[in-house]
Amino acid sequence: MSGDPAAKRRYYERNREAVIAATAAWQKANPERMVASRRRNASKRAAYDRTRRAIHGDKIRAQGRAYRAAHQEMYRAYGAAYYAANRARIIEDSAKARAIRSAFVDAARAGGCVDCGNKHLGVLQSDHVRGKKTASIAWMVGQRVAFPTLFAELDKCETRCANCHVLVTAQRRKKVA
């Protein structure tokens, strides 16, 4: 049988149910060999998956969207359970991520206020003077935006103390009005 693919195919078609049942039974009885086989074929499987996604990407994404839409409750419950189980670590990681971003912002403001020279980090702000403002730097730190996003926003800013920032903003408004 093993020498003739067509015969093998016919045998499979005649005995489909039995072959599937036997295969499932063998897999259940030999979990360690299944793991070894998966490991042996990992790169083949990855290549197959890449090809499948390249050809059927749109269909696969649409199926994923439909599945998530139909199982919103399940996803919400899973998210809540995950958060409850990992609350301390998530809070700690978020605080760390904010602290790192905050340190970069402080470094960017280290030169002090461009108008009066005040170098007290507690009063220094990032004044948007170039390009289009996406959001305040403080908000971006709070949201833990990606570093390139944060740095691109800082590039649009000059450092001003709160006083000089208020004054210069009022002057700009007068000029526009």
Ligand SMILES: [Zn+2]
């Ligand atoms: Zn100032």
